[in-house]
Amino acid sequence: MTAIADPKEVAVLSGARRSPFPPIADYAFISNCHTGALIASDGSIDWLCVPNFDSPSVFGSLLDREAGSFRFGPYGIDHPTARAYVPGTNVMQTTWRTPSGWVVVRDALTMGHHGTEDLVTPHTRPPSDVDADHMLVRTVRCMEGRVEVELICEPAFDYGRTPAQWELLDGDRHTADATGADQRIRLRSDLAMGIEGNRIRGRQVLTAGDTAYCALSWTKELPPPADAADAFGRIATTEAFWRDWLAGARIPDHRWRDPLQRSALVVKGLTYMPTGATVAALTTSLPETPHGERNWDYRYTWMRDSTFTLQALHWLNLDWEADEFMQFLADLEPDTDGSLQIMYGINGRRDLTETIREDLSGYDGAKPVRIGNGAFDQRQNDVYGAVLDSILLHTRRSQRLPRRVWPIVISQAEGAAKVWQNPDQGIWEARGAPQHYVSSKLMCWIAMDRAAKLAHMRGDPELAAKWHGVATEIHADILANGVSQRGVLRQHYGTDALDASTLLAVLFGFLPHHDERLRNTVNAIAEELTEDGFVLRYRTDETDDGMSGKEGTFLICSFWLVNALAVVGEIPRARDMMERLLRIASPLGLYAEEYEVQTGRHLGNVPQAFSHLALIQAAARIILAERLEELS
């Protein structure tokens, strides 16, 4: 058993040497559904890619302290008094107390009413003319006393490779353009600004009642705010956008309402509005092993992650998000054999070739920094099941199967029927030799089972029977080869090692919930694949995944275990574990991909859709069970 750290001690525990990099759990996330930014607690924006999630960064000091940042806050003070989201929004509020007074800063990637058809996402509910302003707006209000505020904006284009060249416009000290790497961004502020090499600096004393703002924009068509009132107005519009969106969600009146809301807002904030695609996380190359090589670019759309996301959103009644994703799916260009890639760019881009940026130090020295993701052309046989399960769910909820989607059903079912007997890289995208992963076969069973149900709903009993036959064959194969002597689902057919992905057998109803093999699997994972109760994907000393270093516990797997415990009727255990997982959220309620129990650090990319969607699903399962208990 490993002792768990107090999350408040995270910064202290980040090593004997004090790192110049803030802990991953320190960052606030804001979004405009085209891109997102990370704000450190000292008021510095350390990550922003424009215009889109997968564009090169302009502020990249998350990955190298020299790769650009943008601070706005009181001069000479690094520690805020309080940080919180404006309730129900992805707008950040920071309160700063200084010896002479206090101020409140709000930061948003703003949304506006653009009123033009081409900016309207066709499937958004309610019909809306709200879309990104493509700008970052930061406002400050002095609440009491006198406070000197400063802005220091130092972009570095193309992931820090090209320092900004600044120019003040027409001798006006309130507007400046920065250029580099074929990009131009405009900064406007009511603070008088001056150029200092590659940075812009401004400073001003505010007294009680005074306000100030700065705004950075990256499209010519949408100019930055004209004055402070305009800047405050844009933030107010953005707050209204998020609240309006959240109002469409059915979030139960439960003590977990806040984390459910935050998770829904994170997942929506990771969705690219023009296509409905969801990125797996906002960032690239935050390490899964401190200082190690397990660093990946997550700014893309995995079929698996996106379809799991839809399932979580459906539970919150956010069905129109799924409509958008179905269109994205239908627009994708399949391979010649009809199969889908395991992942795409947010605009459907197929080639995500991975490159390494040797020039970047990496987060706290974790190299390499990867741009692109080499897993894009892997074969992962779970994808068919993920896609077909979400199509079935969507069809049941909306009572219709869009005509454009039926060919996907056919190609995915045929694809699964053809490949289920082949080894693959598995759900964890192992870069080692292909194996007969149990979770991949399980998801192929899901594919055939869901396809058969869809064929039945469409009135095609012959096709339904054919696909059902394949499902039965896969089911039998897993039971014959995927269960160890002691009656536990194994990682793959050639090992008895445990793998948390076999929990999917419980979550997807592969066997009746009282089946011994399911219970054995849940108990074995809870007892043997955990560190202080938090779940590892697999043991890196037992499993060759092609990488070095030991990773942290995987948060989606920990939430899956909660969910699985609830399915097998262990509600008190599930509830306890859920409460523990909620306690290790970042101070702002965010989750990265992994959690290191020895130090209490979050590891890996942040915020991670997988972690948040699994939180929603696990909470849903327990809340449902509690309601059923109340009724009985």
Ligand SMILES: OC[C@H]1O[C@H](O[C@H]2O[C@H](CO)[C@@H](O)[C@H](O)[C@H]2O)[C@H](O)[C@@H](O)[C@@H]1O
């Ligand atoms: O562990 C090696 C792999 O790690 C990444 O994949 C993980 O993240 C994906 C996105 O959330 C998820 O779909 C997958 O299940 C996870 O294992 C990385 O993207 C891969 O390139 C890498 O091989």
